[in-house]
Amino acid sequence: MASDTAHHSGSPRIVVAGAGAVGCFIGGMLARGAHDVTLLVRPYMAEELSRQGLTLTDYSGIDEELSPDMVSMSTTPECLAGAEIILVTVKSGATKDMAQLIARHAPKSAVVVSLQNGVQNVGILREMLAGYDVRAGMVGFNVVAMGGGRFHRGTSGELVIEKGPGHIAWTLSVKDLDFTERKKMAPLQWGKLLINLNNALNALSGLPLRKQVLDMRWRRLMADQMSEALRVLEAAGLETINPVPGPVPMRHAPRVLRLPTVLFRLVARTMLSIDPNARSSMWADLARGRDTEIEELQGLVVKLARENGIPAPLNERVLELVRQAEKIGTGSPKLSPKEVRGRKR
Ligand SMILES: NC(=O)C1=CN([C@@H]2O[C@H](COP(=O)(O)OP(=O)(O)OC[C@H]3O[C@@H](n4cnc5c(N)ncnc54)[C@H](OP(=O)(O)O)[C@@H]3O)[C@@H](O)[C@H]2O)C=CC1
Numbered sequence: 001m002a003s004d005t006a007h008h009s010g011s012p013r014i015v016v017a018g019a020g021a022v023g024c025f026i027g028g029m030l031a032r033g034a035h036d037v038t039l040l041v042r043p044y045m046a047e048e049l050s051r052q053g054l055t056l057t058d059y060s061g062i063d064e065e066l067s068p069d070m071v072s073m074s075t076t077p078e079c080l081a082g083a084e085i086i087l088v089t090v091k092s093g094a095t096k097d098m099a100q101l102i103a104r105h106a107p108k109s110a111v112v113v114s115l116q117n118g119v120q121n122v123g124i125l126r127e128m129l130a131g132y133d134v135r136a137g138m139v140g141f142n143v144v145a146m147g148g149g150r151f152h153r154g155t156s157g158e159l160v161i162e163k164g165p166g167h168i169a170w171t172l173s174v175k176d177l178d179f180t181e182r183k184k185m186a187p188l189q190w191g192k193l194l195i196n197l198n199n200a201l202n203a204l205s206g207l208p209l210r211k212q213v214l215d216m217r218w219r220r221l222m223a224d225q226m227s228e229a230l231r232v233l234e235a236a237g238l239e240t241i242n243p244v245p246g247p248v249p250m251r252h253a254p255r256v257l258r259l260p261t262v263l264f265r266l267v268a269r270t271m272l273s274i275d276p277n278a279r280s281s282m283w284a285d286l287a288r289g290r291d292t293e294i295e296e297l298q299g300l301v302v303k304l305a306r307e308n309g310i311p312a313p314l315n316e317r318v319l320e321l322v323r324q325a326e327k328i329g330t331g332s333p334k335l336s337p338k339e340v341r342g343r344k345r
């Protein structure tokens with residue numbers, strides 16, 4: 001029974017399935033909090049971690065080193081065999097492969113939590129993992145792999161898991177890493193998708209998130225892109241909740257973004273901490289010459305726009321620019337806001 005997990009007196013066996021930026025940070029924090037964690041990693045990550053250990057830093061001043069012997073990891077999926085909780089932290093393009101590995105190796109009693117961006121991953125996991133307790137999750141903070149085994153949480157933000165049998169959030173929560181539970185995850189996931197539309201702008205700009213967000217021209221672009229997407233989601237009958245804690249409903253987020261920078265700083269400070277190291281996960285994908293999650297973000301908005309007869313030219317343009325950058329494969333094209341809009345300099 002999935003709910004048994006929460007009733008163990010000891011720590012449940014946790015496997016982080018596909019540990020990169022988010023997985024190493026969360027898995028590392030859970031290990032620091034004395035949980036029984038195994039990171040399922042690629043050989044390149046195993047090599048980095050076994051040489052350098054794991055260093056966890058963050059915007060609030062956490063700076064913690066875990067020596068290699070404190071980090072249990074595996075490069076083969078057999079480690080899923082004893083899992084009671086599986087935290088899926090692969091990029092969207094790798095979800096199906098990971099689901100196959102889980103189905104082959106993990107017991108049906110395991111709770112499988114998608115800690116991924118995009119709204120479709122949990123559905124893919126549910127479909128491929130019939131009989132498992134599969135839950136949606138939301139990671140509201142940013143993590144950057146800084147190299148040398150260091151993973152940096154560059155912003156504040158919540159960790160939310162879909163409510164189900166047992167008390168999984170309570171079981172997982174450790175010092176400096178709180179999980180909460182919520183019944184209806186879809187509106188939160190759609191709200192997160194709207195925030196994640198900025199991942200592409202950040203990747204196209206090549207700027208650190210803080211610098212990008214404090215630039216009025218980029219904020220206007222973010223606001224325009226978000227307003228367009230909000231109209232699409234409304235036409236599609238999809239509810240949104242702002243994943244950034246605070247009083248601003250999602251439909252007013254574009255207005256906050258359009259505030260002059262002095263005012264924006266004041267309003268944003270009460271809701272979000274963001275430090276100079278933070279960069280979007282899509283920036284990291286372009287930097288590593290990988291495919292991004294653009295199809296699951298702007299790609300999905302454009303698809304819904306077409307289905308509902310709503311124009312979404314800015315989302316289409318951003319989708320196209322990121323596809324081009326993926327094809328070229330040399331990292332961020334470092335575009336200006338005007339270039340993203342398609343205007344001459
Ligand atoms: N980074 C961030 O700030 C945030 C990210 N997210 C979301 O979290 C998810 C993960 O993002 P992030 O951590 O940045 O991604 P990363 O690419 O850094 O991490 C994923 C890791 O999983 C590895 N992997 C993939 N398949 C397997 C496999 N079968 N076995 C072992 N390892 C595997 C990848 O290897 P390989 O390199 O070979 O692909 C990579 O090392 C995404 O959906 C993202 O949008 C959400 C909030 C914040």
Ligand SMILES: CC(C)(CO)C(=O)C(=O)O
Binds near residue numbers: 140141155199280
């Ligand atoms: C930075 C953050 C938190 C929002 O853009 C993110 O989700 C990501 O980088 O994927």
